[in-house]
Amino acid sequence: MSWTDERIDQLKAMWEKGMTASQIAEELGGVSRNAVIGKAHRLGLQSRPSPVKANEAARVKKAPAPKRPETHAAAAVDAPRDAAPTAPPAAAVARPAPPVAAASEVAADDAPVAPPPPRIVSVGPGGFLRQGPGDQQAPIPPAPPRRLVPAKPSAEIADKTSLLDLTERICKWPIGHPGEPDFHFCGDKVNPGFPYCVDHCGRAYQAQLPRGTRRPPPPLPFGGPRVR
DNA sequence: CCCTGATTCGC
């Protein structure tokens, strides 16, 4: 891939939006995290809290990297986009919004919290409240849950690896069938270089048996029903 | 381990 004007614009936008180089690289596709960083710097986009840069003082002290021999081998081969289609940019889902516990229940027992006495001036069509110019609505009614409860998403879906959880190093072996409510992916760490974990690599890649040999279980992902 | 960004330097 090359840096077209369009891609550069995207890079700029995302970079300035605060996305990490990895996220940007993933979004753009066809480029590595390093490529993104390199390009960003070349473009002059710069700074942004670097974990390794925080301090300016303590420098010039480390032994500089002495050697860098390396066969410029192409290690950049795009990993198989197997079951990891870049789903419609779930951009806004970059970081899952921490599900705030239902405030109503949480603050149930002790509630010295004075509910806002809304000064309703009048009610307009559709039930919208009309307010006078001076009724700018107080800053914020900071939802004041006294205790925050973990708020599990759902006992069902918890711990299931969904399509959106898949990354380069997560086993993409499907569990169940697409469409089923509990369909998910293995989610283990992959066998480096493969799209599956070691276990599932064993299932996915089987030695070719001599002709005529009867082999009982060939069912593979999506193969037949009830393979687990 | 995983993640970050910064830098280097052969291509």
Added chain:
DNA sequence: GCGAATCAGG
């Protein structure tokens, strides 16, 4: 100009 390799902090 590009980006893999490497470094280094969290």
